[in-house]
Amino acid sequence: MPELLPLLDEPSPERADASRNRQAILAAALRLVQAHGVEEVTMDAVASAAGVGKGTLFRRFASREGLMAAVLNQSEIEWQTSVISGPPPLGPGAPALARLLAFGHSRLRLNLDHGALIRAAGASGARSVAAASFASMHVRHLLGELGVRGDLPLLASxxxxxxxxPIVEQQVHGEQMGLERISAGWDDLVRRVVRAD
Amino acid sequence: MPELLPLLDEPSPERADASRNRQAILAAALRLVQAHGVEEVTMDAVASAAGVGKGTLFRRFASREGLMAAVLNQSEIEWQTSVISGPPPLGPGAPALARLLAFGHSRLRLNLDHGALIRAAGASGARSVAAASFASMHVRHLLGELGVRGDLPLLASxxxxxxxxPIVEQQVHGEQMGLERISAGWDDLVRRVVRAD
Structure with a gap:
C-alpha cells in the first residue's frame, strides 16, 4: 500500500503550532481586555498571560494596534458563533421574537465593549463589511420568521x-443612560415594528 | 436731550461689516459646495465667488478645514431654521405625522450632503452635541403630539x-440603495412605531 500523501488542507505541524500559539495569545488578550479594559492592557501583560515572549507578540501582530484589531476580530467571531450555534435564546431553538430581543441585548453589550477596542486598533479598527452583513442577514431572517412584511433589508438596518x-457610547457616556434602559428601549422598538404586521 | 448711548448688543459698524463679510463668504462657499461637491471647492474659488481676497479668507477661517467646519455649521443652522420656522410640512403648520416624515426625508438628504463636509472639516467636523439635541427634541416633541407613549428620548434616538x-453613506455608496428607497424605509419604520399606540 502506497504511503498516504498529506491532504492539501491539513496544516503542517509547524503551522498548526503557530495557529495554536496565535489562538492562545488572542484568548489571553481578550480575557485581559474583558477583565481590565482595553486601556489597561499592555503588550507585556499579554505576553506574560499567554506564556510567550514579547518578541513573538510583535512578530505575529506587528504592533499593539495590530493585536487589538485581531482581538476585535476574534471577539466578533466568537459572538457570531454564539448566535449561529450557541445556547438559546441567542442561539437557535427559541422563538424568533425571543431570539431577536436576545440578539439586540447581546449586540448592545458587545458594541459597548468594542468601542474602546475599535479605537485601540487604529486604522484597522473599522468593523468589517462581513461583520455588518452577518448582523443584517440574521435580523432579516428573524423578521421574516416573524411574518414582518416590507423592505426587510432596510428594516433590519x-x-x-x-x-x-457611537450611538450607544453617546447614550451611556454622554447622556448617562443605563444599559437596562437602552435594552428596554430597543425591545419596545422591536415590538412596535413586529406588531404592526 | 442727552446723546443716546449705543445699546450694548448693537455691534459697532466695523463688527457689523466683518459679520456681513463672514456671512457672504459662508453663503458663497455653501453654494459652491452644493453645486460642485466639497472636493471640487478650492479656497481660490470661494474667495473669488465671495468677492474677497484669499488673505481675508485665511484670516477669518485659518484653513480650508476651518472654512468647511464653518460651512457645516452654517448649513446645520439653516436647516434648523427651516424646521423651526420654514414652510410646512417641514416647518410648523402641518399635521405631526407629515412633519415627522418631512423631517426624516430632509435630514436624510442633509446628512448625505454633510458626510463630505464632515471629512473636509477634519478634527472640527464632529457634529455638535447641540445639533444632535435639536433633532432629538424635535422628534420627541412630534412623537408626543402623535400620542406615542413610552421612553420618548430613546424612541427618538x-x-x-x-x-x-455613516449608515446612510453605507446604504447609498456601499449597497447602492437609492434615496427614495431609504426614505420609504424610514417612513415605514415611523408608521410602525406610531401605529403601535
Whole structure:
C-alpha cells in the first residue's frame, strides 16, 4: 500500500503550532481586555498571560494596534458563533421574537465593549463589511420568521442602527443612560415594528 | 436731550461689516459646495465667488478645514431654521405625522450632503452635541403630539439612528440603495412605531 500523501488542507505541524500559539495569545488578550479594559492592557501583560515572549507578540501582530484589531476580530467571531450555534435564546431553538430581543441585548453589550477596542486598533479598527452583513442577514431572517412584511433589508438596518457604537457610547457616556434602559428601549422598538404586521 | 448711548448688543459698524463679510463668504462657499461637491471647492474659488481676497479668507477661517467646519455649521443652522420656522410640512403648520416624515426625508438628504463636509472639516467636523439635541427634541416633541407613549428620548434616538451619516453613506455608496428607497424605509419604520399606540 502506497504511503498516504498529506491532504492539501491539513496544516503542517509547524503551522498548526503557530495557529495554536496565535489562538492562545488572542484568548489571553481578550480575557485581559474583558477583565481590565482595553486601556489597561499592555503588550507585556499579554505576553506574560499567554506564556510567550514579547518578541513573538510583535512578530505575529506587528504592533499593539495590530493585536487589538485581531482581538476585535476574534471577539466578533466568537459572538457570531454564539448566535449561529450557541445556547438559546441567542442561539437557535427559541422563538424568533425571543431570539431577536436576545440578539439586540447581546449586540448592545458587545458594541459597548468594542468601542474602546475599535479605537485601540487604529486604522484597522473599522468593523468589517462581513461583520455588518452577518448582523443584517440574521435580523432579516428573524423578521421574516416573524411574518414582518416590507423592505426587510432596510428594516433590519433601522433596527441595527441604534445599536451602533457611537450611538450607544453617546447614550451611556454622554447622556448617562443605563444599559437596562437602552435594552428596554430597543425591545419596545422591536415590538412596535413586529406588531404592526 | 442727552446723546443716546449705543445699546450694548448693537455691534459697532466695523463688527457689523466683518459679520456681513463672514456671512457672504459662508453663503458663497455653501453654494459652491452644493453645486460642485466639497472636493471640487478650492479656497481660490470661494474667495473669488465671495468677492474677497484669499488673505481675508485665511484670516477669518485659518484653513480650508476651518472654512468647511464653518460651512457645516452654517448649513446645520439653516436647516434648523427651516424646521423651526420654514414652510410646512417641514416647518410648523402641518399635521405631526407629515412633519415627522418631512423631517426624516430632509435630514436624510442633509446628512448625505454633510458626510463630505464632515471629512473636509477634519478634527472640527464632529457634529455638535447641540445639533444632535435639536433633532432629538424635535422628534420627541412630534412623537408626543402623535400620542406615542413610552421612553420618548430613546424612541427618538432609535428613529434618528438610521439617518446618521455613516449608515446612510453605507446604504447609498456601499449597497447602492437609492434615496427614495431609504426614505420609504424610514417612513415605514415611523408608521410602525406610531401605529403601535
Amino acid at each position: 433601522s433596527l441595527l442602527a441604534p445599536l451602533e457604537v | 432609535s428613529l434618528l439612528a438610521p439617518l446618521e451619516v
